Amino acid sequence: MSSILKNKSDAILQAALEQFAENGFHSSPVSQLATLAEVGVGSIYRYFKDKDELIHAVFTMVDDALQKAMVTHLDSSLSDRQQFIQLVTNLIHYLNARPQEFKFLEQYYSSPYGSQTKHAKFLHEDSVDQSNPFINLFSGSQKGTIKDLPLPLYLAMTFGPVIFLLRDSLSGLVTLDNTLIQQTAEASWNAIKV
Amino acid sequence: MSSILKNKSDAILQAALEQFAENGFHSSPVSQLATLAEVGVGSIYRYFKDKDELIHAVFTMVDDALQKAMVTHLDSSLSDRQQFIQLVTNLIHYLNARPQEFKFLEQYYSSPYGSQTKHAKFLHEDSVDQSNPFINLFSGSQKGTIKDLPLPLYLAMTFGPVIFLLRDSLSGLVTLDNTLIQQTAEASWNAIKV
Amino acid sequence: MSSILKNKSDAILQAALEQFAENGFHSSPVSQLATLAEVGVGSIYRYFKDKDELIHAVFTMVDDALQKAMVTHLDSSLSDRQQFIQLVTNLIHYLNARPQEFKFLEQYYSSPYGSQTKHAKFLHEDSVDQSNPFINLFSGSQKGTIKDLPLPLYLAMTFGPVIFLLRDSLSGLVTLDNTLIQQTAEASWNAIKV
Amino acid sequence: MSSILKNKSDAILQAALEQFAENGFHSSPVSQLATLAEVGVGSIYRYFKDKDELIHAVFTMVDDALQKAMVTHLDSSLSDRQQFIQLVTNLIHYLNARPQEFKFLEQYYSSPYGSQTKHAKFLHEDSVDQSNPFINLFSGSQKGTIKDLPLPLYLAMTFGPVIFLLRDSLSGLVTLDNTLIQQTAEASWNAIKV
DNA sequence: GATGAATGAGACTTCATTCAT
DNA sequence: AATGAATGAAGTCTCATTCAT
Numbered sequence: 001m002s003s004i005l006k007n008k009s010d011a012i013l014q015a016a017l018e019q020f021a022e023n024g025f026h027s028s029p030v031s032q033l034a035t036l037a038e039v040g041v042g043s044i045y046r047y048f049k050d051k052d053e054l055i056h057a058v059f060t061m062v063d064d065a066l067q068k069a070m071v072t073h074l075d076s077s078l079s080d081r082q083q084f085i086q087l088v089t090n091l092i093h094y095l096n097a098r099p100q101e102f103k104f105l106e107q108y109y110s111s112p113y114g115s116q117t118k119h120a121k122f123l124h125e126d127s128v129d130q131s132n133p134f135i136n137l138f139s140g141s142q143k144g145t146i147k148d149l150p151l152p153l154y155l156a157m158t159f160g161p162v163i164f165l166l167r168d169s170l171s172g173l174v175t176l177d178n179t180l181i182q183q184t185a186e187a188s189w190n191a192i193k194v
Numbered sequence: 195m196s197s198i199l200k201n202k203s204d205a206i207l208q209a210a211l212e213q214f215a216e217n218g219f220h221s222s223p224v225s226q227l228a229t230l231a232e233v234g235v236g237s238i239y240r241y242f243k244d245k246d247e248l249i250h251a252v253f254t255m256v257d258d259a260l261q262k263a264m265v266t267h268l269d270s271s272l273s274d275r276q277q278f279i280q281l282v283t284n285l286i287h288y289l290n291a292r293p294q295e296f297k298f299l300e301q302y303y304s305s306p307y308g309s310q311t312k313h314a315k316f317l318h319e320d321s322v323d324q325s326n327p328f329i330n331l332f333s334g335s336q337k338g339t340i341k342d343l344p345l346p347l348y349l350a351m352t353f354g355p356v357i358f359l360l361r362d363s364l365s366g367l368v369t370l371d372n373t374l375i376q377q378t379a380e381a382s383w384n385a386i387k388v
Numbered sequence: 389m390s391s392i393l394k395n396k397s398d399a400i401l402q403a404a405l406e407q408f409a410e411n412g413f414h415s416s417p418v419s420q421l422a423t424l425a426e427v428g429v430g431s432i433y434r435y436f437k438d439k440d441e442l443i444h445a446v447f448t449m450v451d452d453a454l455q456k457a458m459v460t461h462l463d464s465s466l467s468d469r470q471q472f473i474q475l476v477t478n479l480i481h482y483l484n485a486r487p488q489e490f491k492f493l494e495q496y497y498s499s500p501y502g503s504q505t506k507h508a509k510f511l512h513e514d515s516v517d518q519s520n521p522f523i524n525l526f527s528g529s530q531k532g533t534i535k536d537l538p539l540p541l542y543l544a545m546t547f548g549p550v551i552f553l554l555r556d557s558l559s560g561l562v563t564l565d566n567t568l569i570q571q572t573a574e575a576s577w578n579a580i581k582v
Numbered sequence: 583m584s585s586i587l588k589n590k591s592d593a594i595l596q597a598a599l600e601q602f603a604e605n606g607f608h609s610s611p612v613s614q615l616a617t618l619a620e621v622g623v624g625s626i627y628r629y630f631k632d633k634d635e636l637i638h639a640v641f642t643m644v645d646d647a648l649q650k651a652m653v654t655h656l657d658s659s660l661s662d663r664q665q666f667i668q669l670v671t672n673l674i675h676y677l678n679a680r681p682q683e684f685k686f687l688e689q690y691y692s693s694p695y696g697s698q699t700k701h702a703k704f705l706h707e708d709s710v711d712q713s714n715p716f717i718n719l720f721s722g723s724q725k726g727t728i729k730d731l732p733l734p735l736y737l738a739m740t741f742g743p744v745i746f747l748l749r750d751s752l753s754g755l756v757t758l759d760n761t762l763i764q765q766t767a768e769a770s771w772n773a774i775k776v
Numbered sequence: 777g778a779t780g781a782a783t784g785a786g787a788c789t790t791c792a793t794t795c796a797t
Numbered sequence: 798a799a800t801g802a803a804t805g806a807a808g809t810c811t812c813a814t815t816c817a818t
Contacts, residue, residue, distance in 0.1 A: 008782085024306050026220040029808060040783040045810065106304040109361070110297075112218060149377055152359065152368040157381050160354030165346065167303070174346040183343055187351050191385035202799095223791055225801090234800035236794080245792065396803085412694050414608040417787060428804040433789065494692040497749070498685075500606055537765055540747065540756040545769050548742030553734065555691070562734040571731055575739050579773035590778095611812055613780090622779035624815080633813065 009047045011037040016058050021100035024107060025055060052113070059108050062101045069094040076136065080145040081189055083137055088162060088185040095166055096176050102166055146192045157191045203241045205231040210252050215294035218301060219249060246307070253302050256295045263288040270330065274339040275383055277331055282356060282379040289360050290370050296360055340386045351385040397435045399425040404446050409488035412495060413443060440501070447496050450489045457482040464524065468533040469577055471525055476550060476573040483554055484564050490554055534580045545579045591629045593619040598640050603682035606689060607637060634695070641690050644683045651676040658718065662727040663771055665719055670744060670767040677748050678758050684748055728774045739773045 015037035019028035030051055034041040048054040070090050074083055095102045108114040138146070138154045146154075161184060168174040209231035213222035224245055228235040242248040264284050268277055289296045302308040332340070332348045340348075355378060362368040403425035407416035418439055422429040436442040458478050462471055483490045496502040526534070526542045534542075549572060556562040597619035601610035612633055616623040630636040652672050656665055677684045690696040720728070720736045728736075743766060750756040 026808095027306065030810080031808080034784095041809090042783050042811080043781080046781070051809070103304075110300040110304045112221075147381075149381070150368070150374060152362050153355075153374065153377055153381065156355040156358040156362070156378065157385070160356070160358035161347075161350040161385075162354070164350040164354035164357070168346050168350070174344070180344060180347065183347055184350065187341075187343070187347065187385040191351070191355075191381040224793080225791075228801090235792090235802095236800050237798085239793070240798075414787095415694065418789085419787085422805095429788095430790080430804050431802080434802070439788070491692075498688040498692045500609075535769075537769070538756070538762065540750050541743075541762065541765055541769065544743040544746040544750070544766065545773070548744070548746035549735075549738040549773075550742070552738040552742035552745070556734050556738070562732070568732060568735065571735055572738065575729075575731070575735065575773040579739070579743075579769040612814080613812075616780090623781095623813090624779050625777085627814070628777075 008037075008039055008043055012039060012044055012047060012054070013058055013061055016054055017062065017100055017104055020055070020058065020107065021103040025051075025111065025113075055108070055113055058104065059113070062104055066094065066101065066105075080137060080143070081193065084158075084189050085182075085185040087137070088158060088188055089181055091159075091162055092166065092176060092181050092184065095162075096169055099170050102170065106163075106167070144194060147194055149192065154192055157188055161188055202231075202233055202237060206233060206238055206241060206248070207252055207255050210248055211256065211294055211298055214249070214252065214301065215297040219245075219305065219307075249302070249307055252298065253307070256298055260288065260295065260299075274331060274337065275387065278352075278383050278386075279376075279379040281331070282352060282382055283375055285353070285356055286360065286370060286375050286378065289356075290363055293364055296364065300357075300361070339388060341388055343386065348386055351382055355382055396425075396427055396431060400427060400432055400435060400442070401446055401449055404442055405450065405488055405492055408443070408446060408495065409491040413439075413499065413501075443496070443501055446492065447501070450492055454482065454489065454493075468525060468531070469581065472546075472577050473570075473573040475525065476546060476576055477569055479547075479550055480554065480564060480569050480572065483550075484557055487558050490558065494551075494555070532582060535582055537580065542580055545576055549576055590619075590621055590625060594621060594626055594629060594636070595640055595643050598636055599644065599682055599686055602637070602640065602689065603685040607633075607693065607695075637690070637695055640686065641695070644686055648676065648683065648687075662719060662725065663775065666740075666771050667764075667767040669719070670740060670770055671763055673741075673744050674748070674758060674763050674766065677744075678751055681752055684752065688745075688749070727776060729776055731774065736774055739770055743770055 012033065015033050016028070019033055019036060022028075030044055031041055033054075034044055037044075044054065048057060070087060072090055074086055074090075076083070078086070138151060165174065165176065165180075165184060169176045174180070206227065209227050210222070213227055213230060216222075224238055225235050227248075228238055231238075238248065242251060264281060266284055268280055268284075270277070272280070332345060359368065359370065359374075359378060363370045368374070400421065403421050404416070407421055407424060410416075418432055419429055421442075422432055425432075432442065436445060458475060460478055462474055462478075464471070466474070526539060553562065553564065553568075553572060557564045562568070594615065597615050598610070601615055601618060604610075612626055613623050615636075616626055619626075626636065630639060652669060654672055656668055656672075658665070660668070720733060747756065747758065747762075747766060751758045756762070
């Protein structure tokens with residue numbers, strides 16, 4: 001048996017992501033995940049203590065990949081504006097191509113699960129290290145390229161519109177073509193630039 | 195008699211809103227709603243076909259009130275900029291003071307329930323009537339005060355950041371004081387103004 | 389529907405007693421209890437928080453009845469010897485006629501459930517009141533009719549042999565006829581009398 | 583090789599005894615026994631057909647040792663009284679020092695497992711051989727030292743109180759010091775002596 | 777022989793919904 | 798109209814047992 005997923009754990013995570021995105025946590029019985037992952041129910045409990053832990057594990061998987069995707073092609077030799085637009089563009093492209101990941105995250109953050117985890121990571125001291133492209137970018141205020149605003153507001157102006165648009169895109173209410181993506185990135189930049 | 199019925203129905207809706215916001219749809223047994231609303235379980239089924247219908251009814255209640263709140267004090271004699279800032283300010287004040295409503299909406303939209311309903315209403319033809327203050331505002335492009343952008347992008351730049359900030363506010367990650375509200379509204383305006 | 393048991397709670401307790409005695413706690417699925425009690429599974433959880441609580445409730449029911457049975461016909465005007473023999477006789481008759489109750493108690497006391505409850509009640513201060521026939525009896529040492537021994541030893545000499553014999557009786561290894569019962573009661577008395 | 587097998591089998595039996603005594607049969611997963619015995623789960627099934635057989639094997643191990651312990655130091659040249667007291671003392675000392683063995687036996691006998699096995703062995707014809715010290719002792723009636731009672735009653739008066747006291751001792755309700763042990767043995771003797 | 781990953785039957789429990797009162 | 802006791806489908810999780818390595 002040579003599955004695409006090299007190990008059972010990954011097969012379970014992938015199946016869980018699909019089901020959770022499609023049906024929500026509470027309409028995805030563990031038995032269904034097992035069927036989709038082509039494993040026995042009991043196997044899921046070998047790899048994950050319970051359903052909650054599985055949900056968190058899916059989050060970690062999705063979030064890690066998203067973090068990486070966001071900073072792809074971020075060239076620190078470019079202007080702040082160009083970097084910012086690259087970042088937003090990355091984000092939209094990545095998530096728009098991955099509706100399951102986006103739906104999962106939306107659901108996760110607005111559930112009791114995500115209320116603990118949150119995107120608090122952005123704001124935590126220990127994540128504010130120099131290697132974080134965000135921080136370099138938003139410290140542009142010191143360089144006079146962006147306004148001097150509280151960090152949460154930068155984040156809100158960056159991620160808020162993107163999330164809102166992605167929802168509409170997923171609903172089929174709007175088509176996220178390159179023009180719209182470019183317009184969005186520039187509008188966000190205009191919101192925070194000097 | 196109809197007034198008594200109205201009261202009972204309202205009591206149920208209110209109890210449901212509280213429980214749903216606090217515990218989520220799936221951790222709010224109908225029996226618990228009944229207890230909180232001080233009615234019998236069976237009575238809930240007299241007013242609402244099933245739990246799903248109740249959830250949608252709560253949404254309608256919350257959404258209607260929100261729509262009204264947003265356009266409060268919108269003086270069409272003011273400048274587009276001032277009207278826009280008033281609108282965003284209304285929205286933030288209203289929802290920040292009503293965490294239950296906000297949590298409910300977040301949960302509703304990112305669940306299988308909301309995926310159908312959506313905030314599609316904003317974009318539906320039949321809501322694009324002249325009496326809608328939004329439309330007047332976003333038709334400012336014709337007056338040269340805001341950029342000529344697709345409607346969904348206006349909405350994204352208006353509501354996206356607000357929602358993002360409100361989440362952080364509810365999480366306690368940020369305090370939404372008047373300064374921050376003002377900064378947010380202006381940043382959003384800068385994103386779309388000419 | 390006019391059942392023998394006047395209410396559902398009693399029907400459940402009775403069914404549970406039967407099953408527990410026959411198959412043990414862990415081989416008596418709740419679903420089976422429900423079937424035997426002729427109620428729905430869910431109904432059991434209306435009356436008892438969980439299976440553990442049901443087990444404890446059965447114990448209370450059985451133990452209460454046993455306590456009453458033991459002191460039946462205890463005439464304090466009789467001699468200590470006669471009272472003692474009456475007590476032991478009561479106990480044997482009662483439990484020998486009720487194998488289910490006996491099996492249940494045996495199982496309960498030697499399980500994690502009973503380890504907490506124990507027959508500690510006999511030894512607890514607050515049960516050592518004057519209305520307790522046991523205490524009056526075992527305070528016979530002050531009247532010179534029984535030896536001056538620690539209370540636990542009285543209890544051991546009274547109940548220990550009875551329990552042991554009842555086990556054999558249930559196993560069919562011995563027949564507890566009146567002669568044997570009388571011999572047992574007298575042997576126990578001889579063990580503690582002056 | 584056989585010595586290695588023996589060790590592995592013993593390790594399993596010992597681990598099983600500990601877990602069963604501590605947690606009960608049904609709260610002792612085979613996997614846990616394996617971990618404690620430091621063997622693979624599969625190995626347990628090499629030595630024992632299934633969990634039931636393991637339970638019975640533990641019983642045999644514990645019971646054999648107990649039988650041996652009881653007749654230790656039984657000097658047939660001593661008086662019946664002295665032999666009897668030695669026997670009871672042996673029993674109490676042995677089991678009071680081995681709470682696991684005692685707990686296991688209690689649980690075994692009051693479970694569906696023990697209902698079959700029972701301590702029937704005492705009463706079975708084939709165990710009533712002359713080499714059994716019990717039989718010699720209880721045939722004292724023919725020598726006029728003990729009353730002429732049915733064998734089951736002798737056993738009840740001998741073992742019943744001991745078991746009852748040991749329970750209390752394990753529960754911490756009583757301390758089985760030498761005085762109490764002596765008093766117990768004598769009380770039992772008084773119950774059956776002429 | 778030894779191992780432990782994999783399995784699925786089956787246990788406990790919850791809760792939306794019904795319906796007799 | 799109002800109630801809430803009763804129900805059982807369905808969900809989560811455990812664990813004895815197997816079998817490929």
